[in-house]
């Protein structure tokens with residue numbers, strides 16, 4: 001059910017009149033509203049949140065904070081209820097007391113693509129515009145006219161080359177532009193097991209540092225105000241969900257959460273690509289009303305690509321950039337309220353009861369029979385282009401504060417609530433260490449909530465050990481060949497086990513890509529935290545598997561450490577390989593397809609069923625690089641050492657070593673003595689000071705440095 005919609009906020013003119021006053025600190029960030037009158041307005045919902053502990057521990061700070069939140073609540077109240085009394089007028093005027101305006105100016109932006117035959121296709125013909133904060137701007141036009149392309153270019157998301165000038169606050173966009181802008185995709189992938197408030201906290205902790213005296217509770221209240229602006233305060237403790245396995249917030253609420261997260265992060269320009277697509281008409285209208293609300297309340301510029309909205313939604317927009325296709329050209333760029341007059345001037349009267357935007361769109365859609373594309377292109381060039389050009393020129397000359405100064409304003413204000421580290425002049429707001437910690441914490445929370453997945457993993461490991469264990473129960477009593485077959489099976493099982501973690505990384509990849517594009521954190525922060533947690537879980541499941549299996553096999557416990565070490569290294573190596581493939585593959589299916597050749601190569605060239613003499617000479621390298629072959633070999637040597645008192649088994653293992661041609665890799669004392677004398681590197685690694693083989697060599701458990709490096713990699 002759609003929530004109560006906020007009434008339309010103050011008119012753009014009101015905002016423009018007051019926002020240039022240049023006061024500090026910026027109201028858009030603070031939600032800073034002075035008390036409208038001396039009358040005490042109690043905020044019941046806020047009072048309920050005040051804990052006596054907080055009052056006792058940091059009374060003065062808490063009281064200041066409480067007062068700020070109450071003022072912010074008053075202003076919200078006025079905006080939501082659309083009240084017109086004097087106190088609200090005062091609050092409203094102060095709510096638009098914004099110190100930092102922002103503007104986006106683009107001049108002659110065009111985009112061409114090169115087709116196969118070397119031809120060039122113009123997608124966007126030169127297009128210009130200038131938009132200011134506090135406005136909700138619609139970018140509309142027929143399908144394929146280049147709306148999303150233009151939005152991507154303006155948001156600095158287009159990787160292909162384009163031409164034209166784009167300025168933010170009268171200056172070319174710099175490396176800090178991503179920190180003051182936000183690109184909101186049609187549908188954002190978000191972790192389903194996170195609550196709305198946690199998602200907000202995650203974003204803010206990666207974008208704005210919490211001052212030393214600001215408690216988590218204070219920050220949460222601050223975030224609640226942002227949620228309230230987008231009508232989400234009632235679902236702050238709800239899971240985001242995915243609509244299938246976990247029923248979370250609605251589609252419309254998810255879209256608004258995408259906006260709220262970025263709002264809390266301090267973004268000043270929003271680029272929204274069809275934020276209402278897929279929503280019901282009521283939800284779409286609610287979403288747009290909240291966007292308008294946000295835009296006014298925080299003096300933010302919002303550009304929205306939207307397909308033919310209902311009249312109620314269309315009326316919410318302040319400005320319209322209407323385009324036609326073939327190539328994408330502007331046919332209108334001005335105030336939404338002037339559309340009817342513009343059409344009339346061009347000789348078209350909007351029929352009674354018709355939606356003017358629908359009427360206009362039909363006239364500029366080339367596919368329609370009644371289209372008048374050329375008329376409007378000429379009309380725009382003749383009548384409107386000049387006026388747009390002068391706005392653009394003024395915008396280019398404006399030189400408002402740059403992105404760093406905007407960030408600095410927030411930073412300086414935040415310092416009034418405690419100590420902060422210096423503001424970073426980097427695309428990332430927080431240090432790598434902080435990014436790592438925040439991402440790691442979220443991973444931990446998500447994993448701890450996915451109890452069924454974790455339990456299934458543990459039980460799966462146990463069940464696998466029991467099944468394989470039943471087959472190899474008498475291994476300890478059997479000969480060397482059968483014991484080696486057990487090692488072979490064990491290594492095979494460990495090598496394929498990592499396949500199960502591929503879907504997890506593929507599932508999370510779209511979230512990570514989006515968050516990394518938002519420059520919340522570096523992808524390495526995710527890779528490290530995922531790697532650590534995945535390895536820990538893998539080690540736990542693997543330990544259960546190996547211990548149960550080993551206990552069932554009846555082999556001597558002296559060799560448990562060796563079997564554990566080599567099987568773990570093997571599992572970790574293969575796991576890393578699968579994760580690497582999963583990270584670059586398109587989807588789960590192609591990840592399986594890509595990883596199959598590696599898996600088969602290592603499993604087949606295992607040095608046991610396929611040995612150096614049995615394979616074609618030019619494929620021997622495959623045995624040399626196979627972690628499976630190396631693990632089996634080390635287990636065989638460990639077994640030979642463990643059963644040194646059993647001549648029969650020792651002979652059997654020597655036979656296996658000979659058949660498998662492990663000698664080529666092992667260290668024979670006679671050869672070593674000789675080599676210890678002449679090979680310096682070999683000497684340093686493998687020989688004792690007197691140049692004779694060490695005890696480790698005798699046990700034939702030597703590491704080959706390059707093989708160890710391969711395993712670790």
Ligand SMILES: Nc1ncnc2c1ncn2[C@@H]1O[C@H](COP(=O)(O)OP(=O)(O)OP(=O)(O)O)[C@@H](O)[C@H]1O
Nearest residue numbers: 113123141142143144145146147148149150160305
């Ligand atoms: N990098 C590119 N290479 C080739 N063609 C491109 C590229 N970028 C955009 N186009 C083409 O430009 C045209 C406009 O695409 P765009 O998505 O911007 O249109 P749109 O107006 O947003 O369409 P819709 O309303 O249907 O989403 C399309 O035909 C698209 O294929």
